[in-house]
Each structure stands twice: as structure tokens, then as C-alpha cells.
Amino acid sequence: MAAYAAYVFDLDGTLYRGSEPIPHAVSAVERVIGEGAKVVYLTNNSTQTRGSFVAKLGKMGFPVTEEMVWNSSLGAALYCAAQGYKTAHVLGEAGLKQTLSEYGISETTGTPDVVIVGLNRSLTYQDIAEASDWVRAGVPFVATNRDATFPLEGGRFIPGAGSVVAAVETAGGVTPFTVGKPNPYLLELILETNRLDASEVLVIGDRMDTDIEAGRRAGCSTLLVLTGVESFAPDGQTSAPDLRHLA
Ligand SMILES: [Mg+2]
Missing domain, CATH: 3.40.50.1000 (HAD superfamily/HAD-like)
Structure with missing residues (x-):
């Protein structure tokens, strides 16, 4: 059993840099899925469609379907449609x-x-x-x-x-x-769509001011990885050098 029912991963600096997967990222995602957890990919990047993220993540070896990918262009479309x-x-x-x-x-x-x-x-x-x-x-x-x-x-x-x-x-x-992080709007939509409670979700990212802040505002647990923007974790923030020991 994985420690959380669902894991929400940021992309840039958390799972990949450019077109290269970050070491241990693919195996960490495969492991939590193997332990029965749900995985969601959440990025602020608005320049691509869900389909193009599926292609990019798949090519690097990450398990991925369209429903697992959420980005800020999808969020903007959902918000505007709802309005x-x-x-x-x-x-x-x-x-x-x-x-x-x-x-x-x-x-x-x-x-x-x-x-x-x-x-x-x-x-x-x-x-x-x-x-x-x-x-x-x-x-x-x-x-x-x-x-x-x-x-x-x-x-x-x-x-x-x-x-x-x-x-x-x-x-x-x-x-x-x-629409995007640090606003918890997309995370809240992810929780609702997947019928998840915030307490059973871990939000993982490389930026305090977007990924971690959005996770906190949505009431989720957070993990800062030091593979992207941040090189150290502020006091009180759970962090890891990379995803090797993700549980
Ligand atoms: Mg990032």
C-alpha cells in the first residue's frame, strides 16, 4: 500500500528537465501506481494540449493517459466553460x-x-x-x-x-x-473529479511559491523536491533531494 491514495506531480523540474527524465522519477511513479495509488500530472504550462503531454511523458517512460494530465490551458477552458x-x-x-x-x-x-x-x-x-x-x-x-x-x-x-x-x-x-498554481483551483478540480479527500493526497513539486503553496491552500500534504528551482527547503517544509525514496 502506498502512503497516500493519490500523488500529484509537477512536471518541469520535478519529473523532467527539458526532454530528459530526472533520475528516479519514472521508477517512483511506477512504484506508487504498483502500490495501488492514483497518479496525476499537474503543470502550469499552458502552451501544450493534454495530448502533447501524454506523448512527451510516454516517450520518457512515464505511465500516462489523458485523464492523468492537467495543465493550465485545460483549467482555463474548464473555468471559462463553467462561467x-x-x-x-x-x-x-x-x-x-x-x-x-x-x-x-x-x-x-x-x-x-x-x-x-x-x-x-x-x-x-x-x-x-x-x-x-x-x-x-x-x-x-x-x-x-x-x-x-x-x-x-x-x-x-x-x-x-x-x-x-x-x-x-x-x-x-x-x-x-x-487558473494555475499557487491558486488551488486545479487541485480542487482534481480532488473533485477523482473523488479524493485532500488529506489522502500528496502534492510534489520543485517550487515553494507555486506547487507547494497550491498544495497547502488545497489542504493536501506537500513534498518539495530539490531537483528543479529550489536548492534547499525552508524550515517546516518536508523535502527530498529527489524521488528515490518516495513512499
Ligand atoms: Mg516545476
Whole structure:
């Protein structure tokens, strides 16, 4: 028997770096599944679809199905569908736009029901101007996540969704509803969908301010791994150098 009924793993810096799995990550996931636990993958990354994460994780050897993968573009689509939004002004990449359209939310050039902002690596000044105009005019504003940076292979960083969101927030004068971690919104949806109580779930991640904070806010146990962003754990935080001894 695994120690928890379910394990919610962050991806970047927790299970892989770039296209390389982190040592002991695949065997840890296989072990807890073998012991009867449920595994969920939860990432703030909004640039890809569920299907592309399934392909990436599968290629590295992680056991994975679509239902196991939750990201902030899926979260944005579920949130907007729940709010009844049908049309959107989207500042984001193909993965976000495709996910929204799968949930019946289409892009419009007219007045949208919602402005949705995620990471966009071909952003222009005009894009910021258009999105902030709608936000300033009172259209609801949703951000996929607010990660300041996005990690690449070799320890490099590029500006993350949070940098794009901050530009629209500053120009539009409105703070968005943020779907991704540290907001517990996605974790709460995962608990509800899988009929889990927060007390039987371990949230594992490499960032205190997103992964661990979201886990705490949702009432779950948390484990910080030192294979990504953080190099030490603050007092009182359960941590491990890697996933070798995950139970
Ligand atoms: Mg991470």
C-alpha cells in the first residue's frame, strides 16, 4: 500500500528537465501506481494540449493517459466553460487555443466574453494593447498562470506567462483570475473529479511559491523536491533531494 491514495506531480523540474527524465522519477511513479495509488500530472504550462503531454511523458517512460494530465490551458477552458463564456480574446499559443476550442470557446475579433492570457513567445506590442483595451473596458480577465519565467534545458530561463500577464494587467489596470498554481483551483478540480479527500493526497513539486503553496491552500500534504528551482527547503517544509525514496 502506498502512503497516500493519490500523488500529484509537477512536471518541469520535478519529473523532467527539458526532454530528459530526472533520475528516479519514472521508477517512483511506477512504484506508487504498483502500490495501488492514483497518479496525476499537474503543470502550469499552458502552451501544450493534454495530448502533447501524454506523448512527451510516454516517450520518457512515464505511465500516462489523458485523464492523468492537467495543465493550465485545460483549467482555463474548464473555468471559462463553467462561467458560460463562449467567445474569447486569446493571447496565447496553439495549445491553449486548441484546448479552448475543444471546450466550445471560440476566438472572436468582436467584443469577447473573456480575455485569456497565457505564455506567447511571439508577443507584439499590439497584442498587449488589444488585450488591455478589452480588460480596461470591463471584459473578464483570466490568466493561465503567473510563473515569471519558463525553464529550458541547460539551466536557461525565458520570460514566462506571468511576464505577459503583468504587461496586460499593468496596461489594463485589472488583476486577472489566475487558473494555475499557487491558486488551488486545479487541485480542487482534481480532488473533485477523482473523488479524493485532500488529506489522502500528496502534492510534489520543485517550487515553494507555486506547487507547494497550491498544495497547502488545497489542504493536501506537500513534498518539495530539490531537483528543479529550489536548492534547499525552508524550515517546516518536508523535502527530498529527489524521488528515490518516495513512499
Ligand atoms: Mg516545476
